[in-house]
Amino acid sequence: MNQMLEIAYANLLSPMILFFLIGIFAVVVNSDLKVPTAFYTGYTMIILFTIGIKGGVELRNVSLWEMVPSIIAAVILSIFMLYMTYFLIQKLFSFSVIDSWAVAAHYGSVSAVTFIAGLAFLDKVGIYYEAYMSAILVIMEGPAIIVAIIMYKLYLQKKGQEEINPNASMKHVVKEAFFGKSIFLLLGGIFIGFVAHEDGLLLIKPLFGDLFYGVLCIFLLHMGMIATQSIKQMNNINIASFLFAFILPVIGGTIGIVTGQLIGLSMGGAFIFAVLTGSASYIAAPAAVAQAIPEANSGIYLGSALGLTLPFNLVFGIPYFYWVATLFY
Template identity: 60%
Template sequence: MGPVVEIIYTNLLSPLILFFIIGIIATLVNSDLKVPEAFYTGYTMIILLTIGINGGRKLKNASFNEMFITILAALFLSIVMLGITYLLVKNVFKFDIPNSLALAAHYGSVSAVTFVAGLSFLDKMMVSYEDYMPAILVVMEGPAIVLAIVLYKIMMKKDSDSTSGLGEVFKEAFFGKSIFLLLGGIAIGLIAHQTELAKIEPLFGDLFYGILSIFLLHMGMIATQQVRDLKGIKWYSFAYVFILPLIGGVCGILVGNFIGLSIGGTFILGVLTASASYIAAPAAIEHSIPEANSGVYIGSSLGLTLPFNLIFGIPFYFWLSNFIVS
């Protein structure tokens, strides 16, 4: 396991991870450090747009046939993770149907921040990946959320007059702010002239990792607070927050290798499948599955799975991708 330890050590020295750890420490020592809500909204928009714009620029050179196969694989993985999550948390951890489906929506969807951290790790390791991977991020964000809510309405016998109709569910899952900004960024990157894109490069390029560092500092603070809010609950009741990303990472890597992705592409598909949504999914689930406990699904995805993936998961998925693909 020597290579894994070395990769973890390299990851821990990444400025992004160090900022995240500083955020964790700030909350643990009860620092008065605060990030204004307006700043959080602003740099979330910049991060999502930057991912989209860079992805759109690279999509110009992508092979549609190759991308189509990866899209099908991504959709397959989203549904598989939804099913695995539901069966695991309901049958093994004994959650009720609303909470099981809410968690399935989060773990069947993906995290843009984990995705960017994975890309940053590849850059640091000087490993290339398929240009269209940002599009796969968009593809994997909505389907599991919609399917979980549809299953909830069927299982709980909710009629069409319930608080949130399916039309609203589709709108929230596919046109909520995260997906809308990602799609908008991809469109800009695809159709805008390169000379004009160069004019916005200082904000949506040069400053990107600096903004992302502050965002991760904030995420470290929020994640730690979410864990604190779960006090009184036995730790083993949340063991799935570590089991599911490992299952997702392995499944994504195996599928990526099967469809012929590069080591970098296989790694990214594994990272996406291992991640859990904490932006798009909570917004949709809060209104559509009101019986679910928001502290459980946000605390799980943001408070526990995100730190696990950023600090330990990403190095492991990279090692496993190298081991399987090569």
């Protein structure tokens, strides 16, 4: 336990977490600090492209067969977290069926920001992890969203309710889940890193490499502001009703560590699996769910994933996942 507290303390003092906390504080004190939309779009592209390019470069030295166990485990874990989330919040927390599937879609999917923070943590402590984990991030983004929306449609059919939302077609949902901006940028980056000449990659390294952590800090400052604003918008919040936002990362992260060890990943790889399994999407999932499940309460699924789980994981979850990993390796 002392080791976990030491890791948590060191994580709290990292520049990324401090920027995130400053963002939270800015909203709490009603500061007029704002990040221009165009700037936010720009540094989001830089961050996602950088992660993709780095993964693509590393994939040159990885065989497909080496990735197969991780790919299978990633899909299974994604669907497992979907159903576990649904039954937990529908049966124990008594949310409606529609809201339960909407929330489950978010927790079955993954957070790119938490993933990036996890990679930065491993880089700081000097722990090796498998080169293809950015590809696993892409693989885990979509399946749970698709399955959740299919289950929602089956529920409507069972109730005899007509589909009234023209944007809820499966074609549209698949597009949002697998070709939304975050996934598209990551896939584009992976492609560039995989096929580009090394001398060409050196030319773009100052932007898509050297500036990465500085840009990431500004990004997390903005995320701290958005997360806090989402909490403030949750009217009459009863924290007891949202305990699942803290329970699911702990359960999912622990399962991710165990799974990573079972399929032969390094400690760093298992840690990243935990980060992914214990996270919740707040980019791809909200976009798809808003279109396909319009009856769901966005305050519940966005407030829990972005307002509660993201800060919990950045501050406490990542140190916990690392501590658990050290127990298994």
